Amino acid sequence: MKYLRIAPHFVVKMGIQGLGVFATKNFKRGKTLFKLNGEVINHPTRTSIQIVKNKHVENIIGGYVNHSCKPSAKVNRRKKTFVSLRNIDKGDEITFDYNKNEDVLACPFRCRCCGRKIVGRKKLALKSKRGKRSYSAQHQSHHIHTR
Numbered sequence: 280m281k282y283l284r285i286a287p288h289f290v291v292k293m294g295i296q297g298l299g300v301f302a303t304k305n306f307k308r309g310k311t312l313f314k315l316n317g318e319v320i321n322h323p324t325r326t327s328i329q330i331v332k333n334k335h336v337e338n339i340i341g342g343y344v345n346h347s348c349k350p351s352a353k354v355n356r357r358k359k360t361f362v363s364l365r366n367i368d369k370g371d372e373i374t375f376d377y378n379k380n381e382d383v384l385a386c387p388f389r390c391r392c393c394g395r396k397i398v399g400r401k402k403l404a405l406k407s408k409r410g411k412r413s414y415s416a417q418h419q420s421h422h423i424h425t426r
């Protein structure tokens with residue numbers, strides 16, 4: 280499979296962290312990219328997108344969108360849409376920051392661009408309460424493990 284067309288303006292192909300969603304046309308900043316239609320469930324999965332507490336949508340396009348710490352898009356929870364955060368060119372990958380949108384990730388992982396642990400914003404909040412010293416110690420050990 281070279282790519283799979285999943286919507287008129289989007290294809291799925293190999294991206295920065297595995298399969299990802301790529302635009303096949305240009306979008307201006309602040310535009311609705313697609314709607315999060317789909318089944319709503321009460322717990323997160325590997326592919327779900329959180330829209331409110333305990334509500335997660337399984338959307339065909341959204342399920343393939345990769346995480347980035349410098350994302351090209353974000354979730355508009357009220358409208359249940361993906362919105363571009365900058366001008367997106369044809370061929371650009373659509374990404375969003377999982378740590379900003381998801382409370383808890385079903386499958387936490389290490390970000391490939393920066394090595395940060397992507398766990399969800401609730402777990403991040405817990406971590407920062409534990410104090411800076413233990414956080415930085417933990418951070419350093421990450422680097423030793425990843426190099």
Ligand SMILES: [Zn+2]
Pocket residue numbers: 347348349390391392393394395
């Ligand atoms: Zn990162």
